[in-house]
Amino acid sequence: xxxxxxxxxxxxxxxxxxxxxxTLQITVVAIIAGLIWGTLLAMMRLAxxxxxxxxxxxxxxxxxxxxxxxVLLWFFLIVPQVMHNIFGLTPGADVRLSSAMVGFALFESxxxxxxxxxxxxxxxxxxxxxAYALGMTYGQAMRLVVLPQALRNMLPLLLTQxxxxxxxxxxxxxxxxxxxxxxxxxVGDRDGRLVExxxxxxxxxxxxxxxxxxxxxxxxxRVVA
Amino acid sequence: xxxxxxxxxxxxxxxxxGDTYLGWMLAGLKMTVALSLAAWVLALLVGALMxxxxxxxxxxxxxxxxxxVELFRNIPLLVQLFLWYFVLPELLPTAWGNxxxxxxxxxxxxxxxxxxxxxxxxxxxxxxxxxxIESLPPGQKNxxxxxxxxxxxxxxHVMLPMAARLVVPPLTSEFLNIFKNSAVCSxxxxxELAAQGRQLxxxxxxxxxxxxxxxxxxxxxxxxxxxxxxxxxxxxxxxGYIGKR
Numbered sequence: 001x002x003x004x005x006x007x008x009x010x011x012x013x014x015x016x017x018x019x020x021x022x023t024l025q026i027t028v029v030a031i032i033a034g035l036i037w038g039t040l041l042a043m044m045r046l047a048x049x050x051x052x053x054x055x056x057x058x059x060x061x062x063x064x065x066x067x068x069x070x071v072l073l074w075f076f077l078i079v080p081q082v083m084h085n086i087f088g089l090t091p092g093a094d095v096r097l098s099s100a101m102v103g104f105a106l107f108e109s110x111x112x113x114x115x116x117x118x119x120x121x122x123x124x125x126x127x128x129x130x131a132y133a134l135g136m137t138y139g140q141a142m143r144l145v146v147l148p149q150a151l152r153n154m155l156p157l158l159l160t161q162x163x164x165x166x167x168x169x170x171x172x173x174x175x176x177x178x179x180x181x182x183x184x185x186x187v188g189d190r191d192g193r194l195v196e197x198x199x200x201x202x203x204x205x206x207x208x209x210x211x212x213x214x215x216x217x218x219x220x221x222r223v224v225a
Numbered sequence: 226x227x228x229x230x231x232x233x234x235x236x237x238x239x240x241x242x243g244d245t246y247l248g249w250m251l252a253g254l255k256m257t258v259a260l261s262l263a264a265w266v267l268a269l270l271v272g273a274l275m276x277x278x279x280x281x282x283x284x285x286x287x288x289x290x291x292x293x294v295e296l297f298r299n300i301p302l303l304v305q306l307f308l309w310y311f312v313l314p315e316l317l318p319t320a321w322g323n324x325x326x327x328x329x330x331x332x333x334x335x336x337x338x339x340x341x342x343x344x345x346x347x348x349x350x351x352x353x354x355x356x357x358i359e360s361l362p363p364g365q366k367n368x369x370x371x372x373x374x375x376x377x378x379x380x381x382h383v384m385l386p387m388a389a390r391l392v393v394p395p396l397t398s399e400f401l402n403i404f405k406n407s408a409v410c411s412x413x414x415x416x417e418l419a420a421q422g423r424q425l426x427x428x429x430x431x432x433x434x435x436x437x438x439x440x441x442x443x444x445x446x447x448x449x450x451x452x453x454x455x456x457x458x459x460x461x462x463x464x465g466y467i468g469k470r
Contacts, residue, residue: 067406069408073423074436077432171301173303173412185307194312195312198308199312202304205304
């Protein structure tokens with residue numbers, strides 16, 4: 001049993017903070033892009049046009065049946081080539097961060113789409129009828145009547161999904177990108193203090209996610225009565 | 226794009242000989258299925274126990290199970306895996322740690338992956354089991370106690386048989402998740418499906434064929450599990466609860 005030596009952590013804090021910034025960047029971009037694309041997917045799924053709803057269902061089911069790790073490997077493979085072909089970037093350019101963002105955004109949107117679809121369906125049909133009776137168009141009814149109410153119902157689930165996403169970003173480890181976990185692992189590996197750094201990373205994730213989940217619980221009681 | 230497609234690659238022999246690349250893939254598939262099923266058994270056992278503890282009258286036991294769930298739900302799976310694989314052997318008494326490091330490396334990886342995946346999923350199973358037990362009408366428990374059954378007997382003969390059937394549909398998605406989550410175990414070098422796919426890329430430089438094959442195998446697992454669970458759901462459905470999810 002080794003004796004603990006935490007001395008390599010204080011000096012590594014700036015590097016770890018830099019890693020946390022990468023983690024948060026990926027999380028925030030994936031949440032915003034995922035919400036927008038997820039909302040569109042959910043509306044397509046509920047649309048009358050069979051082609052749109054089929055496309056949305058196929059997209060969501062495909063992404064939901066493949067492991068996130070596999071999705072990330074795909075995007076670390078494809079995005080650099082696409083960037084190379086379209087923007088003429090050199091193949092050696094480091095696009096791992098953008099690859100990760102694209103991968104997480106497209107993956108998360110499949111999960112968000114399901115939550116949003118359930119949220120939209122939780123709004124009574126009579127609300128839509130009333131909006132149409134007032135002369136609103138489909139877009140207006142969606143934007144002014146259905147989505148605000150749906151958002152209220154699905155907020156806790158969306159936030160819980162965001163916490164899961166925050167945890168899942170650690171998987172960019174497979175591309176050796178230095179997110180918070182990657183940074184902790186690198187420091188531990190360099191100093192031969194892997195045990196301490198892994199425990200530290202676990203503790204940080206636990207504190208942040210537990211605090212966030214308490215916040216969601218509080219919100220659930222306040223907002224969704 | 227100028228990419229050279231070569232689907233025959235799966236039939237060519239590996240450099241080490243004695244096997245084709247397709248053989249590697251199938252070995253990976255076997256490992257993924259074995260790991261996931263083994264972890265699922267562990268998750269069901271621990272999850273059911275913890276789920277029951279969450280509903281018993283003792284506040285101390287409720288808190289214990291609650292803390293267990295929060296611990297496993299708020300740390301990323303990858304971090305948990307590294308904690309089991311790299312950290313635990315160092316924290317055990319020296320003799321145990323050394324004994325663990327003596328065993329076959331593949332078995333070491335499998336053990337760490339099994340415990341990690343099993344306990345990670347057990348926290349989720351626990352919450353489903355708790356929800357199942359709490360959804361029972363309180364009259365069932367009261368009736369059991371009124372008949373003179375002890376609390377354990379009431380659980381054993383009245384509440385659990387009913388709750389077990391109610392939790393089958395929500396557990397289906399956890400069962401699907403365990404197969405997907407098992408891909409994370411490729412990071413500690415366990416040669417399951419995703420790891421075999423990456424190994425194939427390194428050996429053949431044909432990334433698209435190998436990733437497409439791996440992705441299709443995960444989709445296949447998904448379809449098989451869903452079909453299977455659909456049958457289980459129809460057989461265990463409680464009359465009068467039909468359609469209630």
